[in-house]
Amino acid sequence: xxxxxxxxxxxxxxxxxxxxxxxxxxxxxxxxxxxxxxxxxxxxxxxxxxxxxxxxxxxxxxxxxxxxxxxxxxxxxxxxxxxxxxxxxxxxxxxxxxxxxxxxxxxxxxxxxxxxxxxxxxxxxxxxxxxxxxxxxxxxxxxxxxxxxxxxxxxxxxxxxxxxxxxxxxxxxxxxxxxxxxxxxxxxxxxxxxxxxxxxxxxxxxxxxxxxxxxxxxxxxxxxxxxxxxxxxxxxxxxxxxxxxxxxxxxxxxxxxxxxxxxxxxxxxxxxxxxxxxxxxxxxxxxxxxxxxxxxxxxxxxxxxxxxxxxxxxxxxxxxxxxxxxxxxxxxxxxxxxxxxxxxxxxxxxxxxxxxxxxxxxxxxxxxxxxxxxxxxxxxxxxxxxxxxxxxxxxxxxxxxxxxxxxxxxxxxxxxxxxxxxxxxxx
Amino acid sequence: xxxxxxxxxxxxxxxxxxxxxxxxxxxxxxxxxxxxxxxxxxxxxxxxxxxxxxxxxxxxxxxxxxxxxxxxxxxxxxxxxxxxxxxxxxxxxxxxxxxxxxxxxxxxxxxxxxxxxxxxxxxxxxxxxxxxxxxxxxxxxxxxxxxxxxxxxxxxxxxxxxxxxxxxx
Numbered sequence: 358x359x360x361x362x363x364x365x366x367x368x369x370x371x372x373x374x375x376x377x378x379x380x381x382x383x384x385x386x387x388x389x390x391x392x393x394x395x396x397x398x399x400x401x402x403x404x405x406x407x408x409x410x411x412x413x414x415x416x417x418x419x420x421x422x423x424x425x426x427x428x429x430x431x432x433x434x435x436x437x438x439x440x441x442x443x444x445x446x447x448x449x450x451x452x453x454x455x456x457x458x459x460x461x462x463x464x465x466x467x468x469x470x471x472x473x474x475x476x477x478x479x480x481x482x483x484x485x486x487x488x489x490x491x492x493x494x495x496x497x498x499x500x501x502x503x504x505x506x507x508x509x510x511x512x513x514x515x516x517x518x519x520x521x522x523x524x525x526x527x528x529x530x531x532x533x534x535x536x537x538x539x540x541x542x543x544x545x546x547x548x549x550x551x552x553x554x555x556x557x558x559x560x561x562x563x564x565x566x567x568x569x570x571x572x573x574x575x576x577x578x579x580x581x582x583x584x585x586x587x588x589x590x591x592x593x594x595x596x597x598x599x600x601x602x603x604x605x606x607x608x609x610x611x612x613x614x615x616x617x618x619x620x621x622x623x624x625x626x627x628x629x630x631x632x633x634x635x636x637x638x639x640x641x642x643x644x645x646x647x648x649x650x651x652x653x654x655x656x657x658x659x660x661x662x663x664x665x666x667x668x669x670x671x672x673x674x675x676x677x678x679x680x681x682x683x684x685x686x687x688x689x690x691x692x693x694x695x696x697x698x699x700x701x702x703x704x705x706x707x708x709x710x711x712x713x714x715x716x717x718x719x720x721x722x723x724x725x726x727x728x729x730x731x732x733x734x735x736x737x738x739x740x741x742x743x744x745x746x747x748x749x750x751x752x753x754x755x756x757x758x759x760x761x762x763x764x765x766x767x768x769x770x771x772x773x774x775x776x777x778x779x780x781x782x783x784x
Numbered sequence: 785x786x787x788x789x790x791x792x793x794x795x796x797x798x799x800x801x802x803x804x805x806x807x808x809x810x811x812x813x814x815x816x817x818x819x820x821x822x823x824x825x826x827x828x829x830x831x832x833x834x835x836x837x838x839x840x841x842x843x844x845x846x847x848x849x850x851x852x853x854x855x856x857x858x859x860x861x862x863x864x865x866x867x868x869x870x871x872x873x874x875x876x877x878x879x880x881x882x883x884x885x886x887x888x889x890x891x892x893x894x895x896x897x898x899x900x901x902x903x904x905x906x907x908x909x910x911x912x913x914x915x916x917x918x919x920x921x922x923x924x925x926x927x928x929x930x931x932x933x934x935x936x937x938x939x940x941x942x943x944x945x946x947x948x949x950x951x952x953x
Contacts, residue, residue: 467840563841563848567945591869643868647857695944700848715852719862724836724850724949726865732948733872 380784387772388753392742394775395572401691403782408670409435409688411781414521414528414541416672416685417441417451419699421525421559422468427485430468433687434529434671439518440464440474441527444485449522451529452487452515474515487515524554526683542668543610549617549666552657553676558704562715565698567723571735572742573686573694574778579731580665580673581616581770583607584754587638589734592726594638596651598622598677599663599765602631606661607762613773614669619661620765622653650716653678669774677727679710680717692739698722793889805884805897805924808931813879813901816951821863824952829925829932830856836938836953839918850945851952862952872950876906877915879953894934895924901938903953905946916940916953 380400383389393400409415417432423443430441431454438454454464456476463476473490474483482491489510497503518529523538539547569576579585587594587601594600605620632639645651653662656679666674673684682700689695700722702714722728742748752775755767759776762769793801808827815823828834835849853859882900889895898921905915918940925934938953 561846563846564838565848565850565945566838566943567947569947589871591871592865595869640868643864645857645864646860647855650858650861711847712854715847715849716854716858718848719852719858722850723945723947726870729948729950730871736873736947 382779382784383749385753386757387759387775388751388757390750390752390775392745392748392750395574395739395742396691398691400782400784401688405435405688407781408778410437410531412530412532412535413670414530414535414538414668415670416526416668416683417529418527419525419559419561419683419701420449420522420527421561421701422699423449425470427470427472428468429464429471429474429485431464431466432685434518434531435688438462438464439529440515441529442474442485448486449520449527450486451518451520451527452483453518455515456481457489457513457515483515487517489513489515524551524556525559526554542615543612545608546610546615546617546666546668549608549619549659549664550668550674552659552664553674553681559701560704560706560711562700562702562711562718565700565722566695567698567732568689568693568695569732569735570693571739572691573688574774575735575738576673576686576694576696576731577616577667577669577774578771579735580618580667581607581609581774582768583618583620583765584768585734586618587635587765589638589730590727591638591640592720594635595640595643596645598651598720600627600631600639601634601765603765604660605763605765607765607767607770609760609770609773613759613777615667616770616774617664617666618770619659619664621660622662649713650719651678652713652717654710654713669777675721677720678717679714680721681714682718682721692743696723798886798889801889801895802884802886804931805886805895805899806881808924809881809884809899809920813881816879816953817877819867819877819951821867821952825856825859825863827933828856828859828936829927829934832856832859832933833935834859834933834938834952835936836940836949838943839939839941840943842937842939850949866950870950872948873907875908875950877951878904878906880904881920893926895922895931897922897924901953913946914942915946915949917942918953 383391415434418430418441422430426443426445428443432439432441439451440454442450444450454462456463458479458481461476461478480493484490492510495504518531519533519535521528521538586599599620600623603620603623608617663677671686675682682698685697687695700718702711720726752768752771755769758769759773812827834853836851837849841848880902884897884899887896898919900919902917903915904912906912918938921937923935924931
């Protein structure tokens, strides 16, 4: 990695440093956002413990990545490395990638196929469910050494996480007593989720990975903030994929933590007044040479041409026209996070549909016409927060309302998320 | 993959061809260092295929591209999008290219070649960093006597991209 110089260096970097217990919220309730939400090491510690390792479902992989018994992929829940396996009985297991013997993060390949999981250091061997099944020289050699009689391998398996799946995606939780994924998401969010993950078999197209020098919550906010889409993303506005005034909804689940932005692209000509409001975001004179990238092949029942679902705490489900993908958030301290993108189509797509999705993928990802700008904007924000002292941001668009809004000019979904977050973090 | 080209070219011709490709690549790299994306498009044929992808995709035959352009129209549109619509912080880029290796010269004159590349990015107030380390996997053809890229796959080893990849490589 070459970005160390630009990201977190622990305690010293956020100038607005706060000791535990000193997190006083500024006046204005959720219309004001203090910097320490994004810069404090103590807040980050609580987030890992209470959110990622707490009662949440964390996305870890797609079933299409491990179709056969013995298939595995490396993944993570917050910064904890896990291995996602397909067991011999076809069941899915998520175990920590940490040998019970000396703690080695022993699985080093991103994906593969194996009968057993073996730590190379001392060849402790686990089955695909994480059970310890082999300890070399357990009884010593020629009566010497080895483990004592009361050493019990069954107490030294790889810690396993709670697992659930729906429609082809796999989720894991450190918590034992978790609600079903259906109850966790709620009816309205489930409907958006099921549109992409309908059970139609997925075909993986490939991966992107990038490291964004900003707080992980800024990524949720970016997708709960339809305001920016109509102003920052000149491409989106100029070529009509999303404009202020479009038929749209910024949906929020009853708990406030999940969200989904849905919008329908307009075909109406842009009025002079609307063009003026959009300012620099709308450039009337630009024309594409190859407009196939804007084609939309209707394939779902819901009305939106774009949906971006924020699935708390670590997943974004992307559908922009016909480009589909999931983005897994891996937090790396308060000042950075990694994004693992898995782009896919469906197994029954013909070649032209696959190529259409691949062409349209130019919109998204770390080099996407929209993706570049979101990454850059988040970096700008984190730089602003970390280099000044005790700042407060303004999240007052749409007044003080929270919950679902039927338009794009609001930050209500951000406020809803922080209503939930403040309760969990205790600030 | 590492077979030496046998047909249709003598060792001397191959050496000249290699020199020609390296001149081409040097111009290509300089064009990108200068952010001249309109000229960048001209290095390709009308029906060119251009893709930037992570090695984890390439090695597993996964078709995704970070940038995925079928035809010169899409290359032009990428140039237009980056130069005219995209917001990003100012930066300098410097492309460092290794020697070209010719893998094969086809009967129809198409040339399969490879070259290692490295792109160093420098942003304001930040030390220079390696943006990508990878390999061009190319197919050249001749159009009106001049070499043009019919295919360029930029396959990068450095899987995690620091924030965003703004310009083509």
